[in-house]
Amino acid sequence: MMHAIMPICGFRDPHCWPNSCNLNLYEDGGMSVGWHSDDESLFQGKLVDIRILSLSLGARRKFELRANWPEEAESTQPKSVMLSAALRIWRDGDMMTMEGMTQKHFQHRVPKEGHVDGPRINLTWRWTAHDPVAPKAGGSQKASLPRCQMSTFAANQRFWVSAEKSIL
Ligand SMILES: O=C(O)CCC(=O)C(=O)O
Numbered sequence: 001m002m003h004a005i006m007p008i009c010g011f012r013d014p015h016c017w018p019n020s021c022n023l024n025l026y027e028d029g030g031m032s033v034g035w036h037s038d039d040e041s042l043f044q045g046k047l048v049d050i051r052i053l054s055l056s057l058g059a060r061r062k063f064e065l066r067a068n069w070p071e072e073a074e075s076t077q078p079k080s081v082m083l084s085a086a087l088r089i090w091r092d093g094d095m096m097t098m099e100g101m102t103q104k105h106f107q108h109r110v111p112k113e114g115h116v117d118g119p120r121i122n123l124t125w126r127w128t129a130h131d132p133v134a135p136k137a138g139g140s141q142k143a144s145l146p147r148c149q150m151s152t153f154a155a156n157q158r159f160w161v162s163a164e165k166s167i168l
């Protein structure tokens with residue numbers, strides 16, 4: 001699967017690919033994940049810039065994002081780019097990245113839903129903190145997902161941008 005997905009995301013050299021993947025299965029709308037940030041020490045996502053690539057397969061589900069300090073976001077960003085909370089609908093084949101310090105400044109969740117049309121699988125690819133090719137603050141490996149990104153949460157600047165496009 002990585003051979004299909006990573007080049008679309010701009011990562012042609014397998015040496016630059018993420019070295020971990022987490023898979024979640026949501027069998028129905030009763031299965032969910034509550035508000036959290038991906039703050040495992042393995043990834044250091046609250047301390048340094050990281051990147052998480054996320055692929056959604058199967059049923060449509062909601063994905064919500066909220067700022068930890070919404071007042072601060074509102075006071076430091078122009079209204080046109082700042083959002084302190086976001087709702088996005090995952091469709092089959094959508095990809096998203098969470099960039100920079102998203103895990104420090106935001107929490108996310110997949111809420112329970114009453115009417116869901118079947119199971120959904122979510123795969124998230126990450127670089128562990130000790131991985132020498134992991135994206136670093138100020139490093140040369142910039143976000144480069146122009147053809148496939150659905151949403152990019154660039155929380156080092158505490159805003160998110162969105163481009164609707166599915167990769168499948
Ligand atoms: O299913 C999703 O889209 C999100 C899953 C998630 O947040 C996680 O595994 O940490």
Ligand SMILES: [Fe+2]
Nearest residue numbers: 036037038108
């Ligand atoms: Fe998460």
